[in-house]
Amino acid sequence: MVVQAPPQLIGAPLDGFADEARRALERHPEAKLLAFPELHLFGDGYPDLQREEALRGAAEPLDGPRVEALASLASELGVWLAPGSVCELGEHGELFNTQIVLSPEGRLAGSYRKIFPWRPHEPYVPGDRFAVLDLDGIGRVGLNICYDAWFPETTRQLSWMGAEVILNVVKTTTADRAQELVLARANAIVNQVFVVSVNCAGPTGMGQSLIVDPEGGVIAEAPDAEPMLLAADLDLAAVDRVRAHGTAGVNRMWSQFRPGEPAIQLPVYGGRIDPRTWQPSTFSSPATGSSPTTGHVDVVPATVRSVS
Template sequence: MKPAEAPVTVAAIQMEPRIGETAANVARGLELIEEAAAAGAQLIVLPELCNTGYVFQTRAEARALAEPVPEGPSTAAWMAAAARLGVHIVAGITERDGEKLFNSAVIVGPGGLIGRYRKVHLWGDEALYFTPGDLGFPVFETPLGRLGCHICYDCWFPESFRLAALQGAEIMCVPTNWVPIPGQDPTREAMANIIVMGAAHSNSVFVVAADRVGTERGQPFIGQSLIVAQTGWPVAGPASPDREEILLAMINVAEARRRRNWNDFNQVLRDRRTDVYDEMLGTGVRPGWY
C-alpha cells in the first residue's frame, strides 16, 4: 500500500495569537503541535498569521514582524518540530521577501520546507500591508497525499478550490482568521463553515480549516474550526467559537479519488463542460491527476 493510500490523521489547531508577541505565539503553537502529535496527528494546520497576530496598525509594524521564509525563526521552529515529531505542519506567517510583504503559509515536513503559499485574495485592510499572492495555487506532493493551501478569504472564490483540485489536490489546508459575517443567524452554522463544506463537496477534496479565537484591537474572531470530508460533511467540529481547541480526524485520502462518482453517471470533475469554459479557467496552469 502506498503511503497516500493509508489513513491519515489530521489536526486543526484553534488558538489565540497575540499581536506582536511572535516568540510567545510560536511557543504556544508548538505546545499545541506537540499535543496534536501525541494524539496521533500526522498533518497539523495552524491559523492564519499565527506567529504575529493579524490586526496591524501600520505597514511599518507588519514589516517589523515579518520574516523571510525559510530563514526566519518561526519557520525554523516549525521545521524543527516537524523533524522531531515526524509530522507535516501548515502554518500562517507574515512573510517578508525583499520589499514585499505577503500573508503566507509555510508547508513543512520531517525533511524541511516543502513549499509556501501566498494569499491570493486580500481582505479589508490587508491590502494596506500585503502584496497579493503571486504563486498561484500550488499543490505539494507529500507522503500523506497531495496538499493544497488557501488562506481565509481565498475560500470565498470557487476558482481557488477548483484550480487546486484540477492539479490533483486531495487535502486543502486552510489557515484562517474568520470574522463575523453581517446578517449571520446565530442559530445557523457560520457562513465560512458552509462555504468550505460546499467547496469540499463540489471538488471532492478534504478540507482542514484552522481558525483563531479572541478579540484583537477590537476585531473579534469566530473560531469554529472544522475538518470536512470530500463529501462536504464535517468529520470534526465545528470547534468552539471562543476557546483554544484541537480537532482531530482520521481520513482516507484515497477516498478523494475513489468516491468522486456520485452515481453511475456523474463525477463532478469529469462532468465539467470544457467545451463551454476553459478547463483551467484561462490560467494556463497545467492540470494534474484528478
Template structure:
C-alpha cells in the same frame, strides 16, 4: 484504505507577542495524545499576529524555529501563515515543513482581503504538495476561499485535501462555514478550515469531507481538531460520484463550454467595471460625522491591522 491523521489547532493568538512557543506546546501535546496524527495545521497569521511590522524574510529566524519543531516531533507542520518580506514586498505566506524539518513549499495568499488588508502583495502561484505514499494536499488562505476558482484549480491539480488557515474575527464567519461545505462538495475534497481565537479570530473552525458532510464544527473556544481523513473515500467518490450521485470533477473535465468571463479581452465582464474602485466605504454623509478617508485616524489604523479575510 488510505488514512491521514490531521490536527487543526484553534489556538489563542496574541497580536503583540511571538506565538511560536505556544505552538510548540500544542505540537508536543498532539504528538503524545494523538500519535496517529502526522499533519498539524494552525490558523492564518498565527505566528506573530496580524501586524505587518512583524514581516520577516523566508528563510529566516522564525521559519527556522518552526523547522526545528517539525523535525523534533517528526510532524508535517503547516504553521498557519506569517508576513514575509521579499524583494521590497510583503506577502501573507504559509510554509509547508516536512517531518525532516525541510521547507518543501511556500504558498503566498492570492487574494489579500482588499481593501482592508492594505500593503500586502498577492501571490501568483497555486501550491500543492505530496505526502509520499499517502496523497496530495492543496493550500489556500482565508479570503482565497471566496473565489471558487482557487479550490477548483487545486482539485484539478490533484489535491485531495485542502488546508485552509483563516483569521476571521467578523460577522461573516457563518457565510464562510457555508462556503467550506460548498467547496468540499463541488470539488470532492476534504476541506480543513482552521481559524484562531483571541486576537486570531472567532473560532468556529470546521472540517468537511468530500461528500459535503461536516466532520467537526469547533466552538469559539481553544480546541484541537484531530481527524482521520479517508483519502480512499475521496478516490472512490471521484470515480463513482458524491454520495453515489454527481461526478462533479469528471463533469467539469468533460464540459462542453469554456468560460469566457475569464477572458479579459472578451468584454463579457464589462458590468464589473461599473461597480467603482476597490476601496473602503466611508461614513454616511448624513450622519454629521463624515471625514475623508485620509483624515480618518480609524481608517489609518485599519490599513495596518484591520480584519483579515
C-alpha cells in the same frame, strides 16, 4: 490535526508556540500533520489590530531565522507542521501573507502566497501561484488562506492540480464565519475534495473550525470559539470513490464533458474550459503520462507542485 487556538503575539519568542505544539501532540501522538490558523504567530493584541507597520516590522524572508526555527521544531516533533501563515518579506520589499509547511525532516516543504488578500482591510501584496504539496503519509494537500475560499476559482484550481485535501487556514474575527462554514462545505462538494478549515479561537477569532468530506459531510467541527483540537483520519480513497460513483451516487462533475465537445469560452478570465484538459491531475495523466496544465509548471524536488 487542527489546532483552534488564539494567536501568539507578534515578536513573542517561538518557545511559546513550540510548547503549544508539543501539548497538542501529547493529546494526539498519532497525528501526522499539525495545522494552525492563519497568521497564528502574528497576533496584534485584542482586538487584533493587524497594523501594517507591526506586521512589516516582523516580516522575514522564508530563508530567515523564523522559518529555520520552525523547521527545527517540525524535525523535533516528527510531523508535518503547518504553523498557519507568516508575514513574508519579498525580495523587493513586498509584504506577503504566506502559508508554509515544514517537513518531519526539518525543511521547508512548500509555501503559498495568499492570492486574495481581504481588501481593503489587509496590507498584503497578492501572490500569483497556486501550490499543491504531496505530503508523505498524508496525501496531496492544496494550500489556501482564508478569503481565498470566497473565490471558487482557487479551490477548483487546486483540485484540478490533484489536491485531495484543501488546507484553508483562517483568521476570521468577524460575523461572516457563518458564511465561511457554508463555503467550506460548498467547495468540498463542487470539487469532491476534503476541506480542512482552521480558524483562530476567541477572544480574537470566531473559531468554528471544521473538517469536511468530499460530499460536504462534516467529519469534525468546533461548536464555538473555545480553544480546541480537531483530529480526523481522512480516508483519501473517498475522493476517487466519490468521483467515480458520484456525489450522493449521482453527480460526477469531473466527468461532465464528452470527447470532441467544443471548448466553453470564459470571457471573465480571458480563457475557456477545454474538455480535453478538464479532468483533475493525478500528477500523471493517464493519456499522456504528464500532468495536464495550462501555464508554467514548477516541480520542486520530492514534494511540491505549483502552477502560475
